[in-house]
Amino acid sequence: MVYSDASGTGAIVQMGTLNVLLANASQFQRYINTAQYYDTLTMVLLPTFHLISSPLSNLNSYNFTNNNPTVFLSSYIESSDSWSSFPVNNLLAVGNGYKLNDDAISNFTLGGGVFNKGNKTLPLQYSGVGRGKNLIGNPYPCRLDLHNSNSWTKTNVDNSIQTWNPSTNNYESWNGTVGTGILSNGILAETQGFFVQASGAAPSITIPASAQTADSSNNFKSFIPNKVSLTVKGNNSSDNMIVYFNPAATTSFDHQYDVEKEYGNFTSPQLFSITPNNVLSINCLPEVNSTVTVPVGLKVGANTNYTITASDIESFNTSNVYLEDLKLNKMINLNEKATYTFDANTNDVVNRFMLHFGNPTSTN
Numbered sequence: 001m002v003y004s005d006a007s008g009t010g011a012i013v014q015m016g017t018l019n020v021l022l023a024n025a026s027q028f029q030r031y032i033n034t035a036q037y038y039d040t041l042t043m044v045l046l047p048t049f050h051l052i053s054s055p056l057s058n059l060n061s062y063n064f065t066n067n068n069p070t071v072f073l074s075s076y077i078e079s080s081d082s083w084s085s086f087p088v089n090n091l092l093a094v095g096n097g098y099k100l101n102d103d104a105i106s107n108f109t110l111g112g113g114v115f116n117k118g119n120k121t122l123p124l125q126y127s128g129v130g131r132g133k134n135l136i137g138n139p140y141p142c143r144l145d146l147h148n149s150n151s152w153t154k155t156n157v158d159n160s161i162q163t164w165n166p167s168t169n170n171y172e173s174w175n176g177t178v179g180t181g182i183l184s185n186g187i188l189a190e191t192q193g194f195f196v197q198a199s200g201a202a203p204s205i206t207i208p209a210s211a212q213t214a215d216s217s218n219n220f221k222s223f224i225p226n227k228v229s230l231t232v233k234g235n236n237s238s239d240n241m242i243v244y245f246n247p248a249a250t251t252s253f254d255h256q257y258d259v260e261k262e263y264g265n266f267t268s269p270q271l272f273s274i275t276p277n278n279v280l281s282i283n284c285l286p287e288v289n290s291t292v293t294v295p296v297g298l299k300v301g302a303n304t305n306y307t308i309t310a311s312d313i314e315s316f317n318t319s320n321v322y323l324e325d326l327k328l329n330k331m332i333n334l335n336e337k338a339t340y341t342f343d344a345n346t347n348d349v350v351n352r353f354m355l356h357f358g359n360p361t362s363t364n
Helices: none
Strands: 028-032 036-039 044-047 049-052 072-077 082-085 098-101 106-110 120-123 133-137 143-145 157-165 170-174 193-198 204-207 227-234 237-245 270-274 279-285 293-299 304-311 321-325 330-333 339-344 353-357
Touching: 049 133, 049 157, 049 193, 072 133, 098 133, 170 237, 170 279, 227 270, 237 270, 279 293, 304 321, 321 339
Parallel strands: 237 279
Antiparallel strands: 028 106, 036 044, 049 098, 072 082, 072 098, 120 204, 133 193, 157 170, 157 193, 227 237, 227 304, 270 279, 270 293, 293 353, 304 339, 321 330, 321 353
16 A cells, blocks of 8 residues: 555555555555635635546546545547546546546545556547647656656657646646746656647657656756746736747747647636747747847736746856836846736736846837
């Protein structure tokens, strides 16, 4: 039995000859504290959801639902970008992700199979341009180290990984090198579902057994130069975005570096980088110089006060980084003051901000 409670979740990393075969010995607890969000329209607290996956083979969905009508699972349908109810008494596919709706704090005990081990190759779906999102999940009874995810075996699959953060009602992103929010340390939690993006026919991905880890803190986090992270907070929620520079990147959309923005709940603020053809949660550009400006978009779900905070500014050795508020005609040197507080309304123009790298010139 691997135990879990409010203080944390245990883990078992299976390598080499380690083998747990008895079904009654292969049990995994998962404590889930169901977050709630404040709906500004109904003025009440509403439950959110979690993206989950199975750490065992032959796990039945009733391990989560247990005949409780307020708890149910859904599958993501790639071809229609929609959700479908998952049967109450059905096996969960190893490596698949599911949406769990639960309106109470729960500690699920998962059993009936054996712990997953070894490399896991997952066939994905791709129904054409504008589609290709696939919900998969961590298949192991331990955490998943994403730091080498850009070198996992992939066919027609981007490097982007996105998972849901129920505490902010927003999606977090990882591109194999950098990540936002709960993915900023490059560690994916146990039983955590996540989205990957297929980009062509017959896509597939292999999650290697070597990505298993018992580490939850990533004490070996590497320093990324020329990177700025922006976080917006307000209306009891937050959102994150990253702009960084890599000589191997281009100014167009890079499947191995850039991550498209996945919008969260409409009551939560949404922060993103705007490019001619995409809106991005992670934007990687080829060269930092005084002529680089990056439009930054903001959508809010309530008329209230918000704060944008910049981090990792110290990674820029030669350039100052400025945030320009186009609505109020203000220029903030983020090297000198990393926070900016302002009022925002739901009817504001989305393209409200501009990031300048180096001394800014006047903008039109």
